[in-house]
Amino acid sequence: MSRSERLLDLLALLRRHRQPVSGHALAETLGVSLRTLYRDIASLQALGAEVEGEAGVGYVLRPGFHLPPLMFRPEELEALALGSRWVAGQADPALRDAALSALSRIAAVLPPELRAELDASSLMVGPGKTRLADSIDPALLRLAIRRERKLRLAYQDAAGSASDRVIWPFALAFFEGARILLGWCEMRGDFRHFRTDRIASAELLDERSPRRRAQLLKEWRLSQGIVADRR
Incomplete structure (x- = not known):
């Protein structure tokens, strides 16, 4: 492993912890000596990087640090390229443009050899299931989630029954054939999932x-028995 890769691993490891982590634990996880860890x-x-702490006490990384110039491993670049291509093909126009713009920004600040790796990525996204068009702008749903605002929906379920709902949206799930809005439904008093192509109208409430x-x-x-990924 190169020194730059080791520093990236150390940075990623520190970002996983909000409380100080001992030097021994960090060194053991990274497979390096304490002396090497202290140098890193x-x-x-x-x-x-605002790494606070000292030997015998532990270390913690304060938020807000980003490595200047960006450095990635080949697998990380492939993941970025593949993910951006998937979003560009599966998401709405606003997210598609954002994904392509983000990839361009990353490429612009990469060292030349890594930019070549990104441009040469050979991982492709194949065609998926045809997804029904949405009647509403998905950007409104994302805005409601970010601002933690209620939404009023005119919704039609799979059986064709129409209803008006007020929900507390908190996530948007992307599947090959559909997008699903997750929210707490005031009418049902429980969590409900709403296919975005069945939402006739959506109003952002104050x-x-x-x-x-x-x-x-x-x-x-x-409620779903899902264990969050803590990596």
Whole structure:
């Protein structure tokens, strides 16, 4: 493993922890000696990372640090390219443009050899199932989720029954043949899933959701028996 790869691994490891982590634990996870770990901590600090702590106490990374110039492993570049291509092919126009723009921004600040790796990525996204068009703008749903605002929906279920719902949206799931809006439904008093192609209209309300998005997502995962990925 190169030194730059080791620093990236150390940075990623520190980002996983909100509380100080001992040098012994970090060194063991990374498979390096304590002496090497201390040198790498010093290198990150020299790059501007706010790594606080000391030997015998532990280390914690304060939020807000980004490595200047961006460095990725070949597999990470392939994942970025593949993910962006999937979003470009499966998401709505606003997200498609955002994915392609983000990939262009990343490519613009990569070292030349890594930019060549990104351009030469050979992982492709094949055609998927045809998805029914949405009647509403998905950007409105994402806005409601980000701002933690209630939505009023005119919805038609699979049986053709129409209803008006007020929900607390907290997530949008992308599947090959459909997009699913996740929210707490005031009418049902429970979590409900809404296919976006069955939403006839959506109105962003001024009222905020009574519970935060992160809390709703946590409760939904518990209700579904889903264990969150902590990597």
